[in-house]
Amino acid sequence: MTDRAWYEGIDIEDVEAASVQIRQGSATHPHDWEARAIEQGIVTDAASYHDRLRDASLAAFEADLEALTGTADRALVQLVRTLDATTAAILELRQHIAEAITEASTQEVRAGDLDTLTEELESAGGVLATGLAGLLDGLNDLDREREQLRSTVEQQAMTVAPNLTQLAGPLLAARLIAAAGSLEDLAKLPSSTMQVLGAEGALFAHLRGEAPAPKHGLIFTHPSVRSAPGVDRGRVARALAGKLTIATRIDHYRGELEPTLEAELADRLTEMSGGVRG
Amino acid sequence: MTLPAGIEEVTIGGETRLATEGPPVYGEPTVDGWRVWGAGRSKLAAMIEVGLPVQFDAATMALYLGAGAGTTVSHLADALDRVYAVEFAPRPGRRLLTVAKEREAIIPLLKDARRPETYSHVVESDCGLLVQDLATVDQARIAAAHRPFLADGATVAVSIKARSEDVTAEVSSVFETALEVLDETYDVVEHARLEPYHDDHLGIVARVD
Structure with a gap:
């Protein structure tokens, strides 16, 4: 029997701690939690158990609601705007770099793929490579961050x-x-x-x-x-x-x-x- | 029709309506402190109106899955000592919270009824009544999964919404499957369609052996 009641390991009067346990806890099966609490002297009687449980559940419910709604759609709006701005910024910088390489070489370089861009920059060499290689690395990192942001946006959209x-x-x-x-x-x-x-x-x-x-x-x-x-x-x-x-x-x-x-x-x-x- | 304890009939505007005793919550009409419990807004009230034997006189505690905005829960809370009200959607949850704050008996839980383990550490194992009103697939299986929460002899009142199970399937075959699934875990006592109060809904009353 490893199931732990919502009040175990905390002070049952501590509404904050109790609400966290209601929100995050779990058990494989329900049990006679109330009788156990009385038996263990955690509460004196059924009425006071009910009051503690009710205070904790109201607090937990409110906290869950807050986490799930209210600001959730505003957060989504900010996240997707930032995502789109990041995408645009990455593309613009890539185009700058591609243009720089094209000017310095005989063939046209496209901005599409970061890997090819890195290769082209290496083969171009010289001051162009030393000047822009670091930025291109940074863009690679930024691109990974953007993927992360994108999956956050996707999850948030599903919630909202x-x-x-x-x-x-x-x-x-x-x-x-x-x-x-x-x-x-x-x-x-x-x-x-x-x-x-x-x-x-x-x-x-x-x-x-x-x-x-x-x-x-x-x-x-x-x-x-x-x-x-x-x-x-x-x-x-x-x-x-x-x-x-x-x-x-x-x-x-x-x-x-x-x-x-x-x-x-x-x-x-x-x-x-x-x-x-x- | 014998009504469950705490639920009575009142006459209002020449019509006989179900009612429970308590302060009004959503603008429902009242007669001498008794609040009218409309069958059109509540699957459970509709089940009683169509004559299903929803009896829970022995119960003091109920587990309610799909509490919604708390309309039905508020009426049950008038009649019982404790109602665990499980609702997953935040939007009706706001309303439910307001209702819960006004009624001592309600224990609100913002949890997913498809994952009983997330509230097994809170809810008792000897509830005398299970009410379920969910708009999801596998409604009967969800009700069956809540057997551990119920005392022997407990009453199970489930409303199955056909359109949530499978839009393309025949309504009656959806209901048949639901009845079979429920009967594996509980003793199905009686069932009836909830028309004219709710279209394409089947009310089922069952007992725990």
Whole structure:
């Protein structure tokens, strides 16, 4: 019998310590914890056991809530913005280095792959190599950090908006929330706005009468939109935006995973590729 | 229909409604301190309304899985000494916390019912009532996994939401499977659909041998 009660090893009056044990503890089986506490003289009677347990569980619940919500979507917004800024910074510096090497050599060097860039820089040699090698190493490290940040963003997206994440994928979900400002803001947007979120330039050009209406914004990165043939993209984007809007509202107002959504989206998309006009 | 102890019928606006005695929490109508317990907002109330023998007179403690915003829990807490209210979603959790603060009997736990080991160190092993209202897959299996929390003779009241199990499957076959799974662990006493209060839900009452 190795199971330990929530009150074991601490002062049962210490609400803070007790709430930590409720949050983090576990046991393979439940037991007669109350009777044991009375037997061991930890509490005098059932009523005082109940009071201690209730104080500790309320504190634990509150702490768990705080950890899971409130600032969670704001943190996600900051994380994904930082991720995108980091990606842009890495790319810009790579391009600078690639350009520097190209100028010094006869052939064109592309910025795409860090490993090739390192090789090219070595073969270029001279003051260019001594000057830039350290920076390129730093960029390699930064790239690894970015991967780390990316997986944090993915986990956080799942916590903040499980339904939206399931339908849109973690990065798109995070970017949509960031574009709206918060999960609540996104939940309050009409589906038509969700559809063109991130295409504000095109949208306002359209409203000035200078361009056709944009068919999609950020959601263009969703595989179903990107892979749709040009003539269908508007409809696919519209249908997808509708489901994403529903998913976001469930995430915000109910907060539970609704397993039926994914199948509904799949059905809708199959229906459209089958030629049914939507 | 015999009602469980602590639950009575009141007449309001010419209609007979279930009620429990306690301070109101979500704007429900009250009659002489008795709060109306609407079957449309509570699976457990619907189970009683459709005539399922939800009896827990011997129980003083309940384990509630899928407490949601605490509507049903608040009514149970009027009738029992202690209700362990397990809810995993933070959003309804806020509401549940408010309800729990106002009612001495509620022990709120922000835990996942699919992982009973995360609250086995808190919950007693002789609860007299298990209520389950989850929107997830494997609802019957989850209910069966909570046998260690229950005393002999305890009552199990589970509502199975068909749409959460499998959207593509026939509703009745989802219910059949759920009944079979539950019957392996408990004695299924009676079951009934919860229409018109809740669509595509099956209420099941079972006992621990």
